[in-house]
Amino acid sequence: MKILTCPLNGPRNISEFVYGGQVKRMPDTATASDREWAAYVFYEETNIGVVLEWWLHSPSSYWFIAERHNATDEIIRTFPADELFTQRVDFSSPEAPL
Amino acid sequence: MTETMFNVSPxxxxxxxxxxxxxxxxxxxxxxxxxxxxxxxxxxxGWSVPAHPNEILQTEDRGFVMALSQREFWLLEPTRDALSISISTTAVDKDVYPLFCQSSHCWLVVTGELKSSMMAKLCGVDLSDNAFATGTVAQTQMALINCIIARHEMAGHDVFSLFVDHSLAEYALEVLLDARDEFV
Incomplete structure (x- = not known):
């Protein structure tokens, strides 16, 4: 059994975790074009190397970020998401035209 | 306000x-x-609140506060009946929201000297006395289902409190009864 270290709960069997996709920079929701938004939602980097990924510790519903080499599967480190995301994103959109 | 669900146990x-x-x-x-x-x-x-996540602390004559993260706490009151309570569905204060663990999780209490050995058959986390001290909480899996395990004292006994989803209550009880067979 592989072991992954959750920043909140410590080392746990990998079966307790769910992969949540790559960590990507979200474009400005007010100004992003459809192409930019589609790229953010659907495109994934496929280069070999160290990547940042979202992981969920399912029993505690805790989302965190893992730095992992996607070829060797080595986990370099795991850390709380608030290390990267320090402020709340406001998703309010301009009023739709009548 | 609404009356709480699950005041009758499955x-x-x-x-x-x-x-x-x-x-x-x-x-x-x-x-x-x-x-x-x-x-x-x-x-x-007036509650005694644990200093860190995954800890549980007793408040004399009231019950226990279990810290599941820096901002999430469960209050366990074993001497109070769930029948009498009402719960709010709105924020109880600025930036503080109620959690409906009465409705979401069943609560099983395991006692006995060999309970750590029994749990070793069901759970990947080391729950032995040296590794899992009184006042510690593990959010993990037991027999492949999500489970919160808290070690604390209750009525003079060292116990494990287990919390699993209501829909899995019967399964959880069944695996516990099966696992304890060799210790009874």
């Missing part, structure tokens, strides 16, 4: 005595709070 509130005892505490009172101000709100209300 497990019937039974106690299974033996060298390792398993008691259904599902109808005992529990509630939760989540939010940036949850900790300070509980301290203001």
């Amino acid at each position: 497990l019937g509130g039974q106690v299974y005595d033996g060298a390792i005892s398993i008691a259904d505490y599902t109808t005992r009172h529990r509630s939760g709070l989540r939010g940036a101000q949850a900790r300070s709100l509980l301290i203001e209300a």
